[in-house]
Amino acid sequence: MIKDLSPIDKAKYVAACRAADLVQDGMRVGLGTGSTAAWLVRRLGERVRGEGLTIKGVPTSTATAQLAREEGIEVISLDQAGWLDLTIDGADEFDGEFNLIKGGGAALLQEKIVATASDQMVVIADAGKEVETLGAFPLPVEVIPFGWQTTRTLIEEALDTMDVLGTSVTLRMNGEAPKVTDEGNHILDLHLKRIGNARQLALVMNQIPGVVENGLFIDICDKVIVGYGDGRVELRDLNEGTVLTDMLSEGGDNLFSDLTD
Template identity: 65%
Template sequence: MITENGTHTGTEAGTGQPGLSPADTAKNAAACRAVDFVEDGMRVGLGTGSTAAFMVRRLGQLVREAGLRVTGVPTSSRTAALARDEGIHVVTLAEAGWLDLTIDGADEFDPAFNLIKGGGGAHLQEKVVATASDRMIVIADPDKDVAQLGAFPLPVEVLQFGWEVTQRLIAELLEGQDVASRGITRRMGAEGPFVTDEGNFILDLHLGRIGNPPALALALNQIAGVVENGLFIDICDVVVIGHPDGHVTVRDRHSGRETSHGAVPDNAFSGLGG
């Protein structure tokens, strides 16, 4: 099983492998199907989170056993460590220059392919990497599919300096936004305030419902002290949804098509090196 921080506890990454919970089977199915979009020689943004960890392990398996050549740009220190462990060639975004695609998870996505990301605290790097890519593919389980964003708290990364003032300015902004509630909490870790890879705090906005995600995303980033928010607007191109029985649904924003794919069989990973 792969935990939220990307650590491995002994279960292989193949869809249909014994020992996976229904939720992990769904995440794993989506991750494996998304890796089918990766072609030899591509430069790929590697997302952060439990679903993305399945993707990184599947990609690493193809690198080791099928000779797939890829260059990975991780979106967090956690993902970088996992990718190196899997044998994936890792470089910085500056070294890569531009990416063919990014594969990442999401905390919520709506019918317009808007996303909330940042449950793992890496949405700043995730957004930079995703916008430096020709395509972004989101991998998720059905619980992330929502009619309207906002049930999941919206992460906003803020400077530590003056964060209390930034929080007050955000609270004032929310009074004029189409949201259901306006609670704000500073994210905490095991030993105090959660600190991102960039050394910033995260404020989680408990909004319940976001009536106009593009307007809110734009307004938040105009506040001094806000580094970036977790709303991904007009960035995602494809959503791959894994289901507990192992089958996958693929939605394409540009074509408007939705396709279904059967569960990956247990022997899907045999003969990869042939």
């Protein structure tokens, strides 16, 4: 299978496979949203069907919930789970301190709630998502529909006082209509180019009336699994300060061997 994938899809696939190996029988697992997370859900489905793996999945979007059910994964709500052993999700950007920008799939609210209700959060991403400084990817901010234009104006005014390079704010569209999240809200994308102080920006954004949540994930992620187009995959542990490098075999879908610590 892996040899038939494009380099970018191969990178996502190997990261997802490596992350799936972290899931143990009986775990309650947060399932992320997006193209990389979809590979994870499919791989977990393979383990459920092939190995008899028993897990309870808490999806972060209706799309992920549907895919998980199709793959034979038991789906429960976060309220039913109470607390999660692990959440695995993608990211639009991550920096050296494992701070993230998420929300490209418009699921940032559920993603942040699920991630913070977990013993640990693992991010899976291709190498292109790593940045020195966050901000090249537009920062999503979820806002309620009522008075969203006023909220946008307040955001623009706040950005004038922030350490960012850009202050353009656009409403995310779905064809001719605004994009609607699973919670019935809108998404404003902040085109900042560079975020000098992500922690400060996250706090300021969430103080603005009409803002539900922002796509900056600060001090939430514990591990990042980075996939490469040649089949290499790195597991980086922020708390341990370690990097494990593995290789996915061309001859099998899930044959890893440790190469370096």
